[in-house]
Amino acid sequence: xxxxxxxxxxxxxxxxxxxxxxxxxxxxxxxxxxxxxxxxxxxxxxxxxxxxxxxxxxxxxxxxxxxxxxxxxxxxxxxxxxxxxxxxxxxxxxxxxxxxxxxxxxxxxxxxxxxxxxxxxxxxxxxxxxxxxxxxxxxxxxxxxxxxxxxxxxxxxxxxxxxxxxxxxxxxxxxxxxxxxxxxxxxxxxxxxxxxxxxxxxxxxxxxxxxxxxxxxxxxxxxxxxxxxxxxxxxxxxxxxxxxxxxxxxxxxxxxxxxxxxxxxxxxxxxxxxxxxxxxxxxxxxxxxxxxxxx
Amino acid sequence: xxxxxxxxxxxxxxxxxxxxxxxxxxxxxxxxxxxxxxxxxxxxxxxxxxxxxxxxxxxxxxxxxxxxxxxxxxxxxxxxxxxxxxxxxxxxxxxxxxxxxxxxxxxxxxxxxxxxxxxxxxxxxxxxxxxxxxxxxxxxxxxxxxxxxxxxxxxxxxxxxxxxxxxxxxxxxxxxxxxxxxxxxxxxxxxxxxxxxxxxxxxxxxxxxxxxxxxxxxxxxxxxxxxxxxxxxxxxxxxxxxxxxxxxxxxxxxxxxxxxxxxxxxxxxxxxxxxxxxxxxxxxxxxxxxxxxxxxxxxxxxxxxxxxxxxxxxxxxxxxxxxxxxxxxxx
Numbered sequence: 173x174x175x176x177x178x179x180x181x182x183x184x185x186x187x188x189x190x191x192x193x194x195x196x197x198x199x200x201x202x203x204x205x206x207x208x209x210x211x212x213x214x215x216x217x218x219x220x221x222x223x224x225x226x227x228x229x230x231x232x233x234x235x236x237x238x239x240x241x242x243x244x245x246x247x248x249x250x251x252x253x254x255x256x257x258x259x260x261x262x263x264x265x266x267x268x269x270x271x272x273x274x275x276x277x278x279x280x281x282x283x284x285x286x287x288x289x290x291x292x293x294x295x296x297x298x299x300x301x302x303x304x305x306x307x308x309x310x311x312x313x314x315x316x317x318x319x320x321x322x323x324x325x326x327x328x329x330x331x332x333x334x335x336x337x338x339x340x341x342x343x344x345x346x347x348x349x350x351x352x353x354x355x356x357x358x359x360x361x362x363x364x365x366x367x368x369x370x371x372x373x374x375x376x377x378x379x380x381x382x383x384x385x386x387x388x389x390x391x392x393x394x395x396x397x398x399x400x401x402x403x404x405x406x407x408x409x410x411x412x413x414x415x416x417x418x419x420x421x422x423x424x425x426x427x428x429x430x431x432x433x434x435x436x437x438x439x440x441x442x443x444x445x446x447x448x449x450x451x452x453x454x455x456x457x458x459x460x461x462x463x464x465x466x467x
Numbered sequence: 468x469x470x471x472x473x474x475x476x477x478x479x480x481x482x483x484x485x486x487x488x489x490x491x492x493x494x495x496x497x498x499x500x501x502x503x504x505x506x507x508x509x510x511x512x513x514x515x516x517x518x519x520x521x522x523x524x525x526x527x528x529x530x531x532x533x534x535x536x537x538x539x540x541x542x543x544x545x546x547x548x549x550x551x552x553x554x555x556x557x558x559x560x561x562x563x564x565x566x567x568x569x570x571x572x573x574x575x576x577x578x579x580x581x582x583x584x585x586x587x588x589x590x591x592x593x594x595x596x597x598x599x600x601x602x603x604x605x606x607x608x609x610x611x612x613x614x615x616x617x618x619x620x621x622x623x624x625x626x627x628x629x630x631x632x633x634x635x636x637x638x639x640x641x642x643x644x645x646x647x648x649x650x651x652x653x654x655x656x657x658x659x660x661x662x663x664x665x666x667x668x669x670x671x672x673x674x675x676x677x678x679x680x681x682x683x684x685x686x687x688x689x690x691x692x693x694x695x696x697x698x699x700x701x702x703x704x705x706x707x708x709x710x711x712x713x714x715x716x717x718x719x720x721x722x723x724x725x726x727x728x729x730x731x732x733x734x735x736x737x738x739x740x741x742x743x744x745x746x747x748x749x750x751x752x753x754x755x756x757x758x759x760x761x762x763x764x765x766x767x768x769x770x771x772x773x774x775x776x777x778x779x780x781x782x783x784x785x786x787x788x789x790x791x792x793x794x795x796x797x798x
Contacts, residue, residue: 209593214593215593215596215597263775263779266779267778267779270782272592272593273538273592273593273596274778274782276538276593276596277729277733277774277778278774278775278778278779280726280729280774281771281772281773281774281775281778282771282775283771284726284767284768284770284771284774285767285768285771285772285775286771287767288765288766288767288768288769288770288771289768291767292764292765292768400722404600404601404604404722405604407597407600407601408597408601408604410597411590411594411597411598411601441612444608445605445608445609448601448602448604448605448608449605451598451601452586452602452605455586455587455589455590455598456586459589459590460590
């Protein structure tokens with residue numbers, strides 16, 4: 173067996189793979205945060221709860237309605253996205269003119285309610301979601317074993333990330349979004365329905381989180397509290413990358429996943445902390461973030 | 468109505484009114500003090516001490532959030548650092564008197580707060596909140612993995628010991644009056660800070676930071692100092708809490724605790740002196756009442772609901788709304 177730095181290649185590449193997958197989740201989640209932040213200028217503290225809702229709806233729809241994975245992949249983000257639109261319309265909009273701190277606190281309260289209610293219904297021990305049949309097994313790449321599902325997660329996350337980047341940077345709708353980020357009043361003056369755009373943006377960002385949740389359901393333990401710890405890590409990722417660019421959010425997410433995976437191989441005790449340590453370093457030497465423009 | 472108006476008369480009237488207001492305030496404070504002194508004879512002292520510790524925690528947080536405009540989402544780290552340090556020292560070095568352990572815990576939190584402050588003021592607004600949250604998570608991981616904290620089990624059986632070597636704190640009444648004295652001292656300190664020229668600059672930073680910068684203030688220095696004082700007082704609250712309950716646990720370090728102190732401050736009234744005290748009393752009571760009844764599993768969602776309601780309907784909090792009401796109807 174070939175070794176690299178005293179670690180078997182298979183172990184190293186296995187951890188790298190897990191790192192890339194975790195990174196794909198960080199990328200999807202920080203992308204959603206960045207999209208919401210762009211137009212609404214708020215940090216969505218309910219993002220972790222929405223990710224969790226995506227995973228929970230997938231499991232529950234399967235258990236009670238027999239909805240399969242592929243339908244869930246479409247339906248869960250739609251449902252959670254609609255929920256997000258409702259939250260924006262009924263709650264966030266009411267404090268739109270206020271200090272952004274309030275909307276942050278509001279979404280924090282919403283997250284407490286959602287996860288608290290679900291903990292009561294389902295407890296904190298994980299729900300099981302069976303791996304879809306077609307993803308069972310994997311392929312031997314010679315130096316490592318690649319489970320099909322993991323490969324799928326990477327592909328799906330990258331496609332969605334790239335699609336989002338494309339829509340925002342290259343299409344007319346994206347141009348509206350970017351213009352709204354610059355000056356939403358002027359946009360309104362041009363006859364564009366900004367409130368609707370804001371609702372849909374929040375819904376879309378939240379749907380991205382739910383999509384990540386569906387992807388996570390077969391490989392992570394699905395619990396009502398799965399979102400909160402992930403969200404804090406994603407915050408660190410966002411601080412590292414800055415929310416200035418969509419591409420930056422994606423790259424930083426995957427990079428941090430890989431660093432975490434490598435740490436797990438070489439020095440396991442630090443693996444849960446390493447992203448936060450990177451954040452400290454970035455704050456010391458490049459306070460505006462790797463891709464950020466403003467402080 | 469057309470009486471000649473003498474400016475000296477007006478001045479006299481203003482002075483008299485001021486004096487009357489001061490008298491009212493003094494009386495109010497006196498009544499409050501009497502209530503606090505008599506309270507342990509009517510209510511279980513440990514419960515009162517819990518309120519006082521959380522009130523101090525919220526007062527500390529409010530100095531930063533309410534008066535400087537910096538939302539820290541990581542204050543649990545200071546509460547826990549104070550608690551664990553004091554707990555560890557008092558458990559392992561029997562020669563230490565209680566107040567020495569508490570001072571050491573406060574110092575540890577102050578040090579940590581300095582580190583937090585220097586890093587987090589490099590970003591502003593919501594980034595500041597995210598950085599503090601992430602740093603606190605780092606501290607949380609450290610406490611989870613450290614041996615001395617007892618990990619998931621927590622630190623138990625911390626001796627209350629003797630204050631100054633001769634006041635037995637195992638006695639709940641002694642303990643209560645000690646906590647009360649510390650609390651009042653800290654409250655007065657924060658009041659003094661807020662009303663000092665330094666406090667005025669903090670308010671100016673809160674209202675409009677670029678303006679404060681252009682007036683020539685080194686804003687970062689003011690912010691760091693406010694953060695450090697706030698962290699120190701939060702650590703003191705944690706130290707006292709660990710002595711009172713003879714227990715320090717991971718709950719204190721969890722982000723949940725950082726959220727709770729925000730809620731206390733917000734519900735009571737951010738940016739008011741009495742607000743955090745009222746808010747802490749309110750939240751601790753609600754949690755206690757809920758935990759006794761049929762809704763005991765619903766504490767989190769209910770707290771979340773209070774959060775949402777407060778933000779939507781009464782952002783000024785209990786004390787803030789009362790002040791507004793008094794100003795409108797009686798002023």
